[in-house]
Amino acid sequence: MRAAVGNGATLAQKILARASGRAAVAVGEVVVAEPDVFELIDLVMPQYLKTLASHGISRLRYPERCVVFADHEVPSQSVRVAALKKQLRRQMQDYGITRVYGEGRHGISHQAIVEYGHVVPGMLVLSADTHATTLGCVGALAPPINYETIQALATGDIWLKVPQTLRVTLTGRLRPHVMSRDLAQRVIADLGPQLCDYRVIEYAGPALAGLDMDARMTLCNVAVEAGAKAALVEPDEITDAYLRPRTRIPYELLRSDPDAAFHRRVDIDLDGVEPMVAAPPRPDNLVAVSALAGTRVDQVYIGSCAGGRLEDLRAAAGVVRGRQVHGDVTMLVVPTTQQTYAAAAREGLLQVFAEAGAVVAAPSCGPCYGNLAPLADGDVCIGTGTTNIPGRMGSARADIYLSNAAVAAASAVAGAICAPDALGGEPR
Amino acid sequence: MNWRWQGRAWVFGDDVSNDDGIMPLAMTRQQEYDPAVLARHCFEQIEPGFAAAARPRDIVVAGSGFGHGNPHIQGFLGLKGAGIGLVVESMGRGALRACVNAGVPVLQAADLAGFCRTGDSLEVDFETGRIRNLDTGDSRQAEPMPAAMREIVAAGGGIAHMVQRLARYPRR
Numbered sequence: 001m002r003a004a005v006g007n008g009a010t011l012a013q014k015i016l017a018r019a020s021g022r023a024a025v026a027v028g029e030v031v032v033a034e035p036d037v038f039e040l041i042d043l044v045m046p047q048y049l050k051t052l053a054s055h056g057i058s059r060l061r062y063p064e065r066c067v068v069f070a071d072h073e074v075p076s077q078s079v080r081v082a083a084l085k086k087q088l089r090r091q092m093q094d095y096g097i098t099r100v101y102g103e104g105r106h107g108i109s110h111q112a113i114v115e116y117g118h119v120v121p122g123m124l125v126l127s128a129d130t131h132a133t134t135l136g137c138v139g140a141l142a143p144p145i146n147y148e149t150i151q152a153l154a155t156g157d158i159w160l161k162v163p164q165t166l167r168v169t170l171t172g173r174l175r176p177h178v179m180s181r182d183l184a185q186r187v188i189a190d191l192g193p194q195l196c197d198y199r200v201i202e203y204a205g206p207a208l209a210g211l212d213m214d215a216r217m218t219l220c221n222v223a224v225e226a227g228a229k230a231a232l233v234e235p236d237e238i239t240d241a242y243l244r245p246r247t248r249i250p251y252e253l254l255r256s257d258p259d260a261a262f263h264r265r266v267d268i269d270l271d272g273v274e275p276m277v278a279a280p281p282r283p284d285n286l287v288a289v290s291a292l293a294g295t296r297v298d299q300v301y302i303g304s305c306a307g308g309r310l311e312d313l314r315a316a317a318g319v320v321r322g323r324q325v326h327g328d329v330t331m332l333v334v335p336t337t338q339q340t341y342a343a344a345a346r347e348g349l350l351q352v353f354a355e356a357g358a359v360v361a362a363p364s365c366g367p368c369y370g371n372l373a374p375l376a377d378g379d380v381c382i383g384t385g386t387t388n389i390p391g392r393m394g395s396a397r398a399d400i401y402l403s404n405a406a407v408a409a410a411s412a413v414a415g416a417i418c419a420p421d422a423l424g425g426e427p428r
Numbered sequence: 429m430n431w432r433w434q435g436r437a438w439v440f441g442d443d444v445s446n447d448d449g450i451m452p453l454a455m456t457r458q459q460e461y462d463p464a465v466l467a468r469h470c471f472e473q474i475e476p477g478f479a480a481a482a483r484p485r486d487i488v489v490a491g492s493g494f495g496h497g498n499p500h501i502q503g504f505l506g507l508k509g510a511g512i513g514l515v516v517e518s519m520g521r522g523a524l525r526a527c528v529n530a531g532v533p534v535l536q537a538a539d540l541a542g543f544c545r546t547g548d549s550l551e552v553d554f555e556t557g558r559i560r561n562l563d564t565g566d567s568r569q570a571e572p573m574p575a576a577m578r579e580i581v582a583a584g585g586g587i588a589h590m591v592q593r594l595a596r597y598p599r600r
Contacts, residue, residue: 030576047459055591130498130522144522147501148529151590155597159576193493198521227496227520371457389497391448396473 008257010165011122011232012200015141015254019124025162027261034157037118038065038149039127039135039142041109042102043072046084048128048150049091061156063096067118070106073371074364107337107363108305110134111217115339117247121235122254126152131305131386133228136220137213138243139235139254141200144224163229164263165200165256166191170207172271177420179315179404180215181307181384182275184222187268189276189284196226199263202256204234207270213242214311221306225283225387277417278402280388289407292417299381300325300412301393302405303334303361304368307384310343312405317349319409319420320356326415331358332373332383334366358412370394382417383408429582431533431555431573433513434562435485437544438478440471442491446523448473450495450503460502463509463530470506484511487550489540491516495523504530508585515540515552515559515570528577531585535559537570554578 009017009024017025019033040048045068052060060066076082092100101112110131113119121139125132128149135142145158152158168187174180188196201223203216211219216233223231233239235253243251256262276286302308302316313335325331333353335341341363344350353360359373366372368385374394375381381393381400388400401417410420447453452472460466471478488507494514495503499522507514507530514527514534527534533554544550549562557572573581583589 030574044459047461051461051587055587057591057594144499146499146522146526148525148586151586154590155593193496193520197518224522227522229521369457370453387497389445389447391453396448 007261008259010200010256010260010262011139011202011234011254012141012163012165012230015122015124016160016162018122027162027164030159030161032157033124033160035126035152036065036123037067037125038153039109039113039125039129039132040066040068040149041072041129042068042070042085042088043081044128046088046091048153049095051150052154057154060095060097060153066097066099066153067113068092068097068100069109069112070101070103071108071112072365072369074103074106074362077371105338107339108365110221110305111309112337112339114138114217115246115337117243117249120243120247120249120251121239122251126158131221131224133224133231134217134221134305136231137216137233138239139232141230141232143230161198163198163200165202165260166195167202167204167256167262167265169205169265169267170203170211170270171205171267172207172269173210174270174273177406178273178275179406180211180218180311181222181404183270183273184219185276185278185283185286185402186273187219188222188226189286190268191226191266192284193227195264196223196228198227198229201228201231202234203232208233208236208238212238214309217309218306221386222283275404275407275419277382277407278388280399280401281390283387283402289403289417289419292401293419293422295417296380297329297382297411297416298379299373299375300329300331300408301334301367301381301383301385302408303332303336303366303383304385305336305365306386307405308334308336308340310340312384313340313344313349314347315404315406316409317352319406319423320358320413321352323356323413323423325357325412329412329415330373331412332367333358333360335363337363367393382411431578432551432553433485433487434549434551435483435487435513437546437548437550438475438482438486438488439544439546440475440488440490443493443496444474444490445497446495446500446503447497451500451506453500455502456500461505463505465509466502466506467509470503470510479510482510482512485513487513487515487552489515489544489550491540492518494519495527496520499523499526501526501530504532507532513552513554528580529586531581531588533573533581535570535573537568540568543568
């Protein structure tokens with residue numbers, strides 16, 4: 001790692017300067033910035049709007065900047081949540097919020113908002129949910145602010161500290177069976193929470209040419225698990241090709257200046273990345289798959305904003321095609337968004353899962369929020385969820401392992417943690 | 429607001445997680461936001477006696493990585509409801525924002541190991557960063573709480589602060 005000093009601005013500085021109406025901002029200063037977009041979720045909005053109403057606040061500063069997604073509990077699994085959602089429709093009308101993706105047009109907000117073209121390079125997006133760092137996949141700065149969204153909706157702004165940036169240059173190419181999740185886990189384990197906390201991780205380098213939008217979403221998503229304030233992928237031709245058909249918002253491919261003052265520069269060679277498993281209790285607790293081989297599993301989960309994309313569904317289907325999920329295992333497949341779900345259907349992936357004995361559920365945060373298919377005491381789950389903190393997927397006395405989708409799928413077949421190439425035998 | 433607090437120490441180690449550490453994740457799933465209700469569940473899984481015995485102006489003293497994981501607000505709203513102040517070795521960005529937003533005063537000080545034991549009397553000045561153990565005479569100097577954060581805590585938390593700010597805003 002090398003420190004670099006320069007006079008230019010990082011992408012994060014450029015975005016925060018524009019959003020706070022300044023020519024330039026210095027690292028470390030606190031600015032009051034107005035976001036371009038508020039990324040919102042249906043589960044917490046009823047409470048947020050009710051709280052505003054209880055303080056006599058009857059209008060939002062920028063209702064036209066709000067985009068709302070159904071995602072945490074779709075469809076509703078209790079009368080309580082059903083009633084909240086019913087009430088939310090009226091609340092949003094009262095507050096002039098019109099950009100709403102309800103059930104059936106929904107998806108986990110952090111991916112769906114990009115798919116629907118609401119986010120472009122250089123934007124500042126505030127989110128009510130933690131994994132908003134995902135939006136850095138198109139070069140937008142999206143620090144999660146969670147509960148503070150209430151205030152930001154009313155005032156139209158928020159205080160933000162101008163962060164330092166860690167510049168991660170990616171070289172080489174991922175080897176077969178190594179996925180973007182492996183790279184993302186490797187990055188947070190290498191950098192560590194000490195280095196990532198309150199900083200932006202910015203990805204650049206020649207290897208980006210081989211990383212599509214799915215991979216970029218994963219890289220930016222996982223960054224928050226190391227405490228990063230946000231993650232950014234330097235926008236390029238892939239960004240442009242992805243966004244052109246999806247958005248009418250004008251944008252330019254805004255980047256950090258070559259002489260920007262990065263806190264550190266780190267090089268990572270993709271050729272050296274191996275599939276690894278994050279063992280409990282932290283996402284950066286990486287262990288070789290072979291070291292855990294044979295660990296019994298009860299549940300396998302392909303889904304979440306960290307791992308239910310087409311890349312993941314294809315990899316998992318590739319493993320279970322012609323095979324059967326082990327009789328003692330529940331394998332859950334939850335595509336991240338409705339668009340992913342439709343694409344998986346077109347490719348025949350859902351058929352592969354159904355025939356292999358997996359359960360395919362509607363897009364939602366579901367198992368990774370712990371409300372769908374909760375784990376019981378003593379259960380072991382391996383999958384592509386966002387975190388393995390005890391209790392995240394149900395019982396705090398269940399063990400959660402995180403891996404790429406292929407390793408998780410192979411473990412579903414074996415009934416124990418297993419690398420895909422160790423499954424043995426030809427698919428039937 | 430008086431930033432100099434006197435209270436008893438409650439000592440925790442490193443890596444107290446937010447979910448199921450400070451507060452049962454079930455409270456988040458139930459969407460409970462009432463500080464008084466949440467106060468009764470603080471540290472329920474890791475220090476079951478805390479909620480019943482803690483008094484306002486007591487100080488939770490913890491190691492590094494306090495409140496790690498998803499920065500759900502419920503844990504910090506619970507601490508607010510219980511009237512607790514925090515002195516920790518370190519705290520990530522998400523937890524720190526949630527803490528200030530909930531209206532809980534906090535200091536970050538290096539090297540708290542061995543500084544105090546649960547039950548010791550502490551004096552903590554969140555404005556100057558001065559921390560004293562009144563039982564042992566030992567002291568630490570933390571970074572003072574930045575003025576911008578104290579303004580939010582003094583208002584009673586982010587929402588009360590918002591109401592104050594909106595009163596000064598031009599209508600759009």
